[in-house]
Amino acid sequence: MGVKINVTVNGKAYSHDVEPRTLLVHYLRDTLLLTGTHVGCDTSSCGACTIHVDGIAAKSCTMLAVQADDCEITTIEGMAKGSDMHPLQEGFKECHGLQCGFCTPGMIMSSADLLSKNPNPTEDEIRHALEGNFCRCTGYHNIVRAVQYAAEKMAVEV
Amino acid sequence: MSNRYIGKSIKRVEDKRFITGKGKYTDDMVLPQQTYAHIVRSPYAHALVKKIDISAALAIEGVVAVFTGDDIRNAGINGVPCGWQVNFKDGTTMKEPSHPLLVGTGDTIKHLGDAVAVVIAEDRNIAADAADAVEVDYEVKNAISNPFEAVQAGATPVHPEVAPNNIAFDWTLGNPRDEVDAAIAASHHVTTLDFINQRVIPNAIEPRVAIGHYDTTSEKYTLYTSTQNPHLIRLMMSAFVLGIPEHKVRVVGPDVGGGFGSKIFHYTEEALVVWASKQIERPVKWTSERSEAFMTDAHGRDHVTKAEMGFDKDGNVMALRVKTYANLGAYLSLFAPAVPTYLHGTLLQGLYTTPKINIDLVGVFTHTNAVDAYRGAGRPEATYLLERLMDLGALEMGMDPADLRFRNFIPPFDGVTQPGYQTQVALQYDSGNYEGVLKRGLEMLDYKGFREDQKEALKNGKLLGVGFSTYVEACGIAPSAVVGSLGARAGLYESAQVRVQPTGKVSVYTGSHSHGQGHETTFVQIVADKFGIPMEDVELIHGDSDTVAFGMGTYGSRSLAVGGSAIMKSIDKILEKGAKIAAHKLEANIDDLEFNEGKWTVKGTDKSISFGDVSLTAYVPHVYPEGLEPGLDFSSFYDPANFTYPFGCHIAVVEIDPETGKVKLKRFLAVDDVGNVINPMIVDGQIHGGLAQGIGQALFEGAIYDDNGQLINGSYMDYCMPRADDLPMFEIDRTVTPCPHNPLGVKGAGEAGCIGSTPAVVNAVIDALWSGGHQVKDILMPLTPERVWRAMQ
Numbered sequence: 001m002g003v004k005i006n007v008t009v010n011g012k013a014y015s016h017d018v019e020p021r022t023l024l025v026h027y028l029r030d031t032l033l034l035t036g037t038h039v040g041c042d043t044s045s046c047g048a049c050t051i052h053v054d055g056i057a058a059k060s061c062t063m064l065a066v067q068a069d070d071c072e073i074t075t076i077e078g079m080a081k082g083s084d085m086h087p088l089q090e091g092f093k094e095c096h097g098l099q100c101g102f103c104t105p106g107m108i109m110s111s112a113d114l115l116s117k118n119p120n121p122t123e124d125e126i127r128h129a130l131e132g133n134f135c136r137c138t139g140y141h142n143i144v145r146a147v148q149y150a151a152e153k154m155a156v157e158v
Numbered sequence: 159m160s161n162r163y164i165g166k167s168i169k170r171v172e173d174k175r176f177i178t179g180k181g182k183y184t185d186d187m188v189l190p191q192q193t194y195a196h197i198v199r200s201p202y203a204h205a206l207v208k209k210i211d212i213s214a215a216l217a218i219e220g221v222v223a224v225f226t227g228d229d230i231r232n233a234g235i236n237g238v239p240c241g242w243q244v245n246f247k248d249g250t251t252m253k254e255p256s257h258p259l260l261v262g263t264g265d266t267i268k269h270l271g272d273a274v275a276v277v278i279a280e281d282r283n284i285a286a287d288a289a290d291a292v293e294v295d296y297e298v299k300n301a302i303s304n305p306f307e308a309v310q311a312g313a314t315p316v317h318p319e320v321a322p323n324n325i326a327f328d329w330t331l332g333n334p335r336d337e338v339d340a341a342i343a344a345s346h347h348v349t350t351l352d353f354i355n356q357r358v359i360p361n362a363i364e365p366r367v368a369i370g371h372y373d374t375t376s377e378k379y380t381l382y383t384s385t386q387n388p389h390l391i392r393l394m395m396s397a398f399v400l401g402i403p404e405h406k407v408r409v410v411g412p413d414v415g416g417g418f419g420s421k422i423f424h425y426t427e428e429a430l431v432v433w434a435s436k437q438i439e440r441p442v443k444w445t446s447e448r449s450e451a452f453m454t455d456a457h458g459r460d461h462v463t464k465a466e467m468g469f470d471k472d473g474n475v476m477a478l479r480v481k482t483y484a485n486l487g488a489y490l491s492l493f494a495p496a497v498p499t500y501l502h503g504t505l506l507q508g509l510y511t512t513p514k515i516n517i518d519l520v521g522v523f524t525h526t527n528a529v530d531a532y533r534g535a536g537r538p539e540a541t542y543l544l545e546r547l548m549d550l551g552a553l554e555m556g557m558d559p560a561d562l563r564f565r566n567f568i569p570p571f572d573g574v575t576q577p578g579y580q581t582q583v584a585l586q587y588d589s590g591n592y593e594g595v596l597k598r599g600l601e602m603l604d605y606k607g608f609r610e611d612q613k614e615a616l617k618n619g620k621l622l623g624v625g626f627s628t629y630v631e632a633c634g635i636a637p638s639a640v641v642g643s644l645g646a647r648a649g650l651y652e653s654a655q656v657r658v659q660p661t662g663k664v665s666v667y668t669g670s671h672s673h674g675q676g677h678e679t680t681f682v683q684i685v686a687d688k689f690g691i692p693m694e695d696v697e698l699i700h701g702d703s704d705t706v707a708f709g710m711g712t713y714g715s716r717s718l719a720v721g722g723s724a725i726m727k728s729i730d731k732i733l734e735k736g737a738k739i740a741a742h743k744l745e746a747n748i749d750d751l752e753f754n755e756g757k758w759t760v761k762g763t764d765k766s767i768s769f770g771d772v773s774l775t776a777y778v779p780h781v782y783p784e785g786l787e788p789g790l791d792f793s794s795f796y797d798p799a800n801f802t803y804p805f806g807c808h809i810a811v812v813e814i815d816p817e818t819g820k821v822k823l824k825r826f827l828a829v830d831d832v833g834n835v836i837n838p839m840i841v842d843g844q845i846h847g848g849l850a851q852g853i854g855q856a857l858f859e860g861a862i863y864d865d866n867g868q869l870i871n872g873s874y875m876d877y878c879m880p881r882a883d884d885l886p887m888f889e890i891d892r893t894v895t896p897c898p899h900n901p902l903g904v905k906g907a908g909e910a911g912c913i914g915s916t917p918a919v920v921n922a923v924i925d926a927l928w929s930g931g932h933q934v935k936d937i938l939m940p941l942t943p944e945r946v947w948r949a950m951q
Contacts, residue, residue, distance in 0.1 A: 021283065035186035036179015038415070040363045041448035045874030048363055076179035089177040093169055096843045100674030101176025102183065102364040102415025127883040134874070136363050136416050137674045139850030139911075140882040142843060 005069040009034065010078030018065045025049045027065035028075060036076040036105045040134065047133030050106035051075050057113035059132070076105035079112070087150040087157070088112055097146030099137035107133050111147045120151055160690040160755050163683035167839035168693070172678040181413045184367035184384045189441040192369070193222050195431060196285035197444065198275040198292045199453065200267040203301035203525040203867020204314070207261055207274060211293040215277055218291060220284035223438050225430075226275040227262030235259060235433065238424050239398045240490035243645040244327045244499050244521065252645075253321035255523075257489035259399075259426040259433075267296065268316055268488035269525050270869055271453030276430055278442055301867030305485035305522035306462045316488055316523040326486055326521040327495060331503040332583045338516040341477035345468025349551035355539045356939050357460035357485065357861040358854075360532045361879060362673075364415020365446035366455060370431030374439055378406050381432050385411040386421045386671050387711020388703045390648065394424040394492075400433055407432075411701040414673035418851070419531040420455045421673065422713045423492040452872035457861060458532020460485035461498065461539050467547040473557050475566050477514040478506060480543065486521050487528035494530045495521060500644050501536030501632070507581035508544040509592040509630045509805060510566040515582040525867040531713060533851055533912040537631040545627040545917035550935060553928050559626050559921070560600060567592040567628075573898035578800075585632060587803045588905075594893045595829045596628055599807035602827050602889060608811065612929055621814040622824075623926025627918035630805040633715035633906030636798035651797035652716070653707040654724035656685065656732055658790035660777035662770030664689065664696045669709010670721035671701050674847075675908060676840040677717060681725060683836055684902070688729045689769055690756030707793055715906030718836065719802045719897065726901040727794035735790060736772045742783040743767050743775060802897045802905040806830035808849075808914035810922040816930070819947025821857060821923055827889045828914065833897040833905035841907045846888055848911020854880045856919035860940045878940070 002017030009032060016031055028034045028051070037060055040048035044062040051060045052074040079086040088108045091097065098104040107130065114121060114129035121129065126147045127140065135143060175181050200207075212224040237257040245252050258265070260273050267274075275292050279285035300314045307313060308324040315322045332338070342348055369382040379402060385391050388409040396404040414421060431442040446454070461482050468477040484498035503517040548566075552559035568579050573589035580586050608624055615622040635641055638649035653669035666685055670677055678698045686693040699705055709721070733753060740758035741748040744765055751758045759766040775782065776790040811825040828845055835841050858878040862871050871877045896903030916939075923941050927934045927950065934949045 019283070026282075029186075030188075033188075034179070035183075036181070038183070038364070039185070039445075040365065040415075041874045043448065043873050043875045046363060046448075076177075080178055085177065092177050093173040096170065096839050098173060098176055099676070099843060099847060100362070100364070100414065100416040101172075101181045102362075104176050105179050108177065123887070124883070127885075130882040134361075134363055134879060134881065136361055136418065136851070136879070137847045138843060139846035139848075139880075139888065140885055141846040141888050143882065144887065 003066050005066055007068050007071055007073055009073045010075060020064065020066055022065045023061055024063040024065045024068050025060035028060060034075050034077050038102055038105060040102065047106040047110060048103050050109040050133065052109060052113065057110050076108060079108065087153040088146065091146035091149035091153065095142045095146040095149050097138060097142045103133060103135045107135065107143055111150065115151055115154060119155060159753065160687050163687045163693060164836055166837070168679055168683055168837055170676050170679045171682060172676065183364055183413045183415055184369060184382050185445050187369060187382055189369060189371055192441040192443055193278045193280065193438065194282040194285045195434065195442050195444040196277045196289040197273045197427065198277065198289045198294065199271045199273050199450065200296065202267055202296055202298050203270045204299040205267040205296040206299065207263055207265055207267060207294060208297055209295035210263055210274060212275065214291040214293065215288040218284060218288045220280040221288045222278045222280065224275060224277050224292065225260070225434060227258060227260035227265060230258060230260045231262045236399050238426055238429065239394060240494065241492040241647045242496040243647065244329055244495040246327050247330055252327045252495060253325065254490060255317040255320040257426070259430045269527050270867055271450065271527065273426065276434060278434060278438060301525035303524050303526050303863035303865070303867050305460070305483040305524055308522050308524045309483065309520060316525055321523055324523045326490065326523055329499050329519045330517065332516040333514045335516050335518065338477050338479050338514045341514040342466055342468040342479050345476050346471040347469045347555055348466050349547050349554055350466045351546055351550065351936055352464050353936050354938060355459045355461040355463065355542055357529065358458050358532060358859045359452055359861050359877060360418040360420035360455055360458060362416030362418055362420055365448055365451045366421065366425065367445045368428045368431045369441055369443040370435035371441040372436040372439065378408065379432050380408045380410065381428055382410045382412060383428050384414045384421055386414065386417040386673060386713055388671065388701055389669060389708050390711055391424050391428060392703050395429050395432065399429040408704045411671055417673045418533045419458065419535060419713060423456055423530055449873055452877065453527060453869060456491045456528045456530035457487070458529065459539060460529050463543060465543050465547060467551055469551060469555065473555060473562050473565050475510050475512045478512050480506060480517040482517065482519045484519060484521050485524055485526065485529055487526045488523060489528050491528035491530035494528060495645065497531050497536045502540050504583050504585050505537050505540035505632060506544065506583050509568055509590065509628055511568055512582065526863050533848060534909045535714065537909065537913045538852065538916055541627065541629040541913050542917045545629065546920060549626060549921035550924065560596060560605065563596055563626065563628055564593060572895065586800065587630065588800055589895050589898050590630065590803060590805055591893060591895050592628060592805060595805060595807040595831055598829045598891060598893060599809050599827055602891060603809050616929060619816065621816055621926040621930045623812050623922040623929060625810045625918045625921025625925055627808045627914045627921065629914040630803055631910065631913045632801040632803055634719040634798055634802050635714050635716070636720065636801060638797050649797065650710055651795050652721040652724045653709040653793065653795050654721065654728050655707055655793040656725060656728035658732060658773045660774050662691065662695065662773040665699060666696060666725060667699045667706045668721050668725065669706055669711065670717040671712040673712070675712065675717060675844065676837065680718065680837050680840055681722065684722060684725060685729065690754065691769055715908035718902065718904045719900055719906050720796060720798055722902050722904060723798065723900045724794050724796035727796055728792040731792035731794065732790055738783050738786055739772045739775050740767045743781060799899045802833065802900070804830065804832045804905040804907065804910050806910055806914050808918040810918040812919065812922040812926055814923065814926045814946060816950065819943040819950065821941055821946060823853065823886055823919065825889060826853065826886055828911065829891045829893065830910045831893045831895050832907040832910060834894060834903040836904070842890060844907045845890055845911040848909060849888055849915045850880050850885055852912040852915030853885065853919055856916045856939055856941060858884065858940050
């Protein structure tokens with residue numbers, strides 16, 4: 001039997017019957033076809049599935065879809081405003097903060113969470129904030145630079 | 159020609175789709191009527207399959223089909239083949255056991271995660287439930303996981319009929335063993351290391367995915383798979399496993415979330431979903447879980463080695479003697495036999511003038527997952543061996559490790575005016591300036607200043623250490639005739655098609671495959687500059703066997719050196735034909751034309767015709783040279799003359815907490831020489847990523863199989879990989895010594911970081927310990943706090 005949930009994802013309201021055991025990440029990927037959120041592990045360790053639930057970063061493989069009932073969700077697909085990239089998206093491109101791109105959506109969502117709480121983080125604070133997200137390509141060097149780029153850009157914009 | 163792009167850090171073309179969540183990885187695809195596969199895997203490393211009962215699984219609503227090893231056997235399907243044959247020293251053929259897609263009743267499980275059945279269902283949850291309902295009756299047997307133990311008398315055989323002593327091949331290379339024995343015996347000092355280069359797990363963040371689709375209308379098979387080389391998979395699967403016509407098979411490797419070697423190989427699941435799709439006449443998707451990835455993605459390294467380096471009284475290296483047991487796992491993966499032999503033994507000259515070298519190696523079967531190429535593949539093992547011996551030798555002889563290297567380096571040679579360097583272990587290096595990278599590294603380090611800091615730190619109870627690693631590696635394995643003589647069952651060239659469209663826009667098709675390396679940018683930079691047109695007018699197409707000519711894919715840092723050279727050949731053909739068309743249109747002699755900034759100009763005049771106009775003329779050939787074919791579209795294959803040989807110097811600075819043994823990596827410096835560089839930003843990124851993986855092996859990573867063949871750290875909760883707060887900002891620089899034998903002068907950058915970095919870190923820890931009076935020769939990697947602390951007691 002399905003359970004009905006109402007969620008807002010990237011500003012759009014959805015209502016679906018979901019199997020109670022459905023993980024939020026599978027609901028996003030399979031039902032809403034938002035495949036920018038990735039699955040990299042089965043232990044809540046890699047962070048590739050990171051999204052925002054009511055404005056806070058969460059690993060969507062660690063939540064059931066039913067737990068997201070009445071929540072506002074933002075995924076990577078909701079970060080740009082039209083063709084204007086979010087400063088983090090821009091930073092990842094400008095600083096070569098991605099290679100294969102698989103961890104990138106989760107990295108950007110975790111970084112956005114950091115910058116919302118700490119707009120001017122130190123290198124150590126960035127590294128600490130991203131320790132829940134694996135990247136196997138970049139050695140994190142350019143990811144740190146990308147977050148610094150975005151922090152500077154957002155400070156100017158404010 | 160123009161000079162707008164080559165050599166510049168152009169931002170990546172491919173990034174837009176990845177930063178907006180629009181990347182298209184295999185698991186993002188949903189085909190109409192798609193079903194989901196879940197594989198039933200053995201929880202034991204060695205067991206007889208006595209019975210497989212699928213009745214309960216079939217009874218679950220939503221289950222479409224269940225196939226077992228019995229079905230595969232009855233269908234007459236072969237196992238997945240090995241692509242490289244290394245025979246025994248005495249000429250006996252390599253022992254090559256079959257690697258079935260699924261293990262059937264009466265057959266034997268050879269490693270943890272070996273597959274018994276596949277369950278196919280309407281959704282992934284039903285498939286997983288039904289897989290749990292498959293009942294397999296196992297008779298569990300003793301397992302063996304250590305390669306040294308596996309070759310001892312009485313050890314349990316993995317393949318009793320094929321290799322009762324667990325030896326797949328034995329192999330030797332270099333100077334005769336007795337000459338090396340004599341040189342070692344005559345040495346003033348011999349540094350000896352008995353060590354393990356531990357098994358590591360590649361762990362691309364995208365797990366493997368395969369979708370098989372048999373189309374009943376066209377009778378064609380399509381496989382979408384997370385692969386580094388679609389054509390190779392197509393050839394292996396169609397010709398050797400399923401026995402289906404190659405021209406009726408399409409293999410697509412779409413966006414791939416990292417490979418690092420682990421996605422080179424043809425895996426059983428690929429053939430399985432394709433075969434199953436034909437049986438049920440619906441698409442079948444299999445998505446690996448991370449725990450399956452740990453058990454079944456081919457692993458890397460895993461050598462048990464004794465290495466001895468003999469020095470004369472001045473510190474000149476006189477001889478190197480190596481004995482290695484290389485763990486191949488239970489089955490021979492695609493390139494497995496080549497990795498410890500032709501990619502490892504051949505690199506034991508390093509960058510030194512060592513006159514006598516011999517390696518004696520045994521390739522061993524164990525009840526573990528297959529071991530094959532992982533970033534660097536053999537070269538990190540060779541570098542680790544050499545560079546640990548150099549730093550340890552310096553400590554033992556009371557010499558400076560940098561001075562010891564300067565004393566032994568091969569002198570600079572450019573491969574043009576000076577010949578290449580012929581090693582004692584079969585290779586001829588193309589060009590090198592080894593002193594240059596170490597000199598630059600020492601400058602960046604401020605070596606003198608560091609040694610003062612080290613003394614000062616010791617007074618404050620802190621242990622600081624520096625470790626060096628200078629390496630040379632071999633990329634772009636070639637030429638095909640040579641690798642064929644060494645046992646390769648494939649050629650190692652690359653294909654490229656450059657198709658100029660009537661409007662002057664250009665489509666470039668490469669047999670290389672990008673899974674993070676940035677081909678869509680780098681390759682386009684080259685084409686745009688050579689034609690003098692904007693990058694926006696050039697598109698790179700790769701990864702689809704239906705659109706791209708047969709190519710060999712991406713691994714071994716080969717894409718630019720081999721694939722880029724193939725593109726250069728097609729570019730040359732286009733420009734040659736374009737000049738004929740231009741000369742005709744301009745009513746000029748072809749020898750009077752020059753091509754620059756996207757147009758052919760009659761020298762000394764203002765008469766010119768643009769690349770776009772020539773393109774249009776080629777397809778609308780009204781005013782056209784007589785006898786010339788229409789069109790502007792050329793394919794090429796490039797088979798290199800030699801390997802390329804990047805080299806570099808890596809330096810680690812560590813601090814050890816004496817209370818806990820925890821190692822903090824304070825600085826990491828890398829000076830790499832990868833030949834000419836097309837996009838410095840991308841090359842730097844490749845180095846960074848390689849460094850993280852090499853440092854990961856030194857400090858964090860290591861697969862642990864227990865005596866029963868259980869992988870006891872088979873998840874991200876247990877297997878430690880570097881996270882953002884484990885690493886410093888890297889300090890990198892490069893020198894440029896062009897490759898003399900390919901048109902771009904490039905050498906390859908994908909693996910360098912991973913090849914040089916591991917021994918630098920371990921050497922730094924050993925240096926720190928010696929500075930504090932702990933004369934430790936070796937610590938088993940990874941250098942966990944516990945192991946370092948114990949070494950200090």
